[in-house]
Amino acid sequence: MTPQEIRNRLEFFRDLGIRELWVDRAAAPASAPPPPVAEHTPMPKPPANPIPLIPLAPEGDTLAAIQADIGDCRRCKLCEQRNRIVFGSGNPEARLVFVGEGPGADEDAQGLPFVGRAGQLLTQMIDNTMSKEGMTERRADMYICNVVKCRPPENRTPEPEEMEICGQFLYRQLMAIRPKAICCLGATAAKALLNTGVGVMKMRGNWYKWRDIPVIVTYHPSYLLRPYNQNAKREAWEDLKKVFHFVYGGK
Numbered sequence: 001m002t003p004q005e006i007r008n009r010l011e012f013f014r015d016l017g018i019r020e021l022w023v024d025r026a027a028a029p030a031s032a033p034p035p036p037v038a039e040h041t042p043m044p045k046p047p048a049n050p051i052p053l054i055p056l057a058p059e060g061d062t063l064a065a066i067q068a069d070i071g072d073c074r075r076c077k078l079c080e081q082r083n084r085i086v087f088g089s090g091n092p093e094a095r096l097v098f099v100g101e102g103p104g105a106d107e108d109a110q111g112l113p114f115v116g117r118a119g120q121l122l123t124q125m126i127d128n129t130m131s132k133e134g135m136t137e138r139r140a141d142m143y144i145c146n147v148v149k150c151r152p153p154e155n156r157t158p159e160p161e162e163m164e165i166c167g168q169f170l171y172r173q174l175m176a177i178r179p180k181a182i183c184c185l186g187a188t189a190a191k192a193l194l195n196t197g198v199g200v201m202k203m204r205g206n207w208y209k210w211r212d213i214p215v216i217v218t219y220h221p222s223y224l225l226r227p228y229n230q231n232a233k234r235e236a237w238e239d240l241k242k243v244f245h246f247v248y249g250g251k
Helices: 003-015 063-070 105-110 117-132 160-177 187-194 230-248
Strands: 096-100 143-146 181-185 207-210 213-218
Touching (some): 063 160, 096 230, 105 117, 143 160, 160 187, 181 187, 187 213
Parallel strands (some): 096 143, 096 181, 181 213
Antiparallel strands (some): 207 213
16 A cells, blocks of 8 residues: 555545544454454454554644654655755744745755745735735745745656655644645645646636635746736736635634
């Protein structure tokens, strides 16, 4: 069973409300076929020393603990060419979290997400939109991170294995912050959180759910930097207005 299959099975049990699993240490090896069970045979009682189901996110998890667990990560091949791990930045109690794809060259050099040209555009979009909508929050009041924490070579799209390995830390980040909403920046973030291959153009501006947290999808700022995507800029502004009013409009 692959790590992703194990994770899906654990999530299934959790959604059913199961918080503990029991393992019979005296049982036959997993490869042995189970003994036949006669009809109406009573179910055996669980052993006296149950093994708790390992939680998908540790109880009382914090961003500092997650970053410490990542350490000098060597879990996948992205570590081979990176300079810095880009964990995330912003308000650890943010009501809104932006999730991007992965670090670029500037982020890899500084160890911070969205500090290059795309990041500067994102900052302008956040701050200007909030100002025009009469809201006082700015980028620093939100939290920003990526699906993968190390720069993929030549800024290529992260591979499934890389997204899966880093995904455990993204999951923990989101569960530790528990924001009111999440904004996926681009297709890779949407795929990681919503498990979908649908394009951003079809998904943008609509609400989805990750666990019980509302999620909106919009364009990645790097896409908006291309000169032929002027209409996409207007759509992205509309997406931001929608999520900002949802998160901060009611207060």
